[in-house]
Amino acid sequence: xxRIVLLGPPGAGKGTQAKRLAKELGIPHLSTGELxxxxxxxxxxxxxxxxxxxxxGRLVPDALVLGILRERLAAADAHRGFILDGYPRNVAQxxxxxxxxxxxxxxxxxxxxxxxxxxxSQRRNCPTCGTVYNLVTQxxxxxxxxxxxxxxxIQRTDDSEEAVRTRLAVYREATVPLLDLYRTxxxxxxxxxxxxxxxxxxxxxxxLH
Ligand code: ADP
Ligand code: AMP
Numbered sequence: 025x026x027r028i029v030l031l032g033p034p035g036a037g038k039g040t041q042a043k044r045l046a047k048e049l050g051i052p053h054l055s056t057g058e059l060x061x062x063x064x065x066x067x068x069x070x071x072x073x074x075x076x077x078x079x080x081g082r083l084v085p086d087a088l089v090l091g092i093l094r095e096r097l098a099a100a101d102a103h104r105g106f107i108l109d110g111y112p113r114n115v116a117q118x119x120x121x122x123x124x125x126x127x128x129x130x131x132x133x134x135x136x137x138x139x140x141x142x143x144x145s146q147r148r149n150c151p152t153c154g155t156v157y158n159l160v161t162q163x164x165x166x167x168x169x170x171x172x173x174x175x176x177x178i179q180r181t182d183d184s185e186e187a188v189r190t191r192l193a194v195y196r197e198a199t200v201p202l203l204d205l206y207r208t209x210x211x212x213x214x215x216x217x218x219x220x221x222x223x224x225x226x227x228x229x230x231x232l233h
Contacts, residue, residue, distance in 0.1 A: 026105040032133025033195045035140035036217045039156055041228050042109040051105040059092050079181050081190030090120050114198040130206045131231055133217035144188050148177040
């Protein structure tokens, strides 16, 4: 059974690779960012509370994210394994996760910060199906529209320059210590995350066991 965590800074390509890998392995891609954005756009109480943190690029409080994750992990499709993208993001979240389920593998997406800022400013998302594009490296066939369903693409509010700066700082302060913790547990394989989507995909497959 694959119980995989993808770890790495915002813009490293975790979501892009998770979607491909989920299809290949037949297990769900669980992104807490996507779950929180869906709650925010549905206007639920949790979504409204989370939205303010997300816009600023700060972490949503642990208890809120844990609730949404616990519910998602309880769904039938997650019983055969999962690819977690965006959770855990700090040491406390890793401890909460360990109480719910063991993690077998952590893939660390390693990439220079200078690449991230470009990737994030060029990112566009389909609000209907969640497909992720990049104006430069992964452009849609028709400008501004999703290849799959024609929906006008949007730019995430937290891909603004200011929110990106905050997200990178949060990553360094809260998430990097978590990487050290998983290293001491012997779970981490490093995936160099520069290069094309196909190249990174090949490295991800090679890193899996
Ligand atoms: P994350 O989930 O880690 O925040 P994404 O998967 O959303 O990252 O990717 C961030 C941006 O970079 C998107 O615009 C995506 O299309 C683009 N991207 C992802 N992987 C690559 C890659 N290997 N090379 C170039 N651009 C990429
Ligand atoms: P992502 O889609 O992974 O880039 O996450 C987008 C935003 O959602 C983050 O900047 C946080 O505000 C929030 N978020 C996602 N996952 C978590 C998490 N595990 N803990 C706290 N906040 C999160």
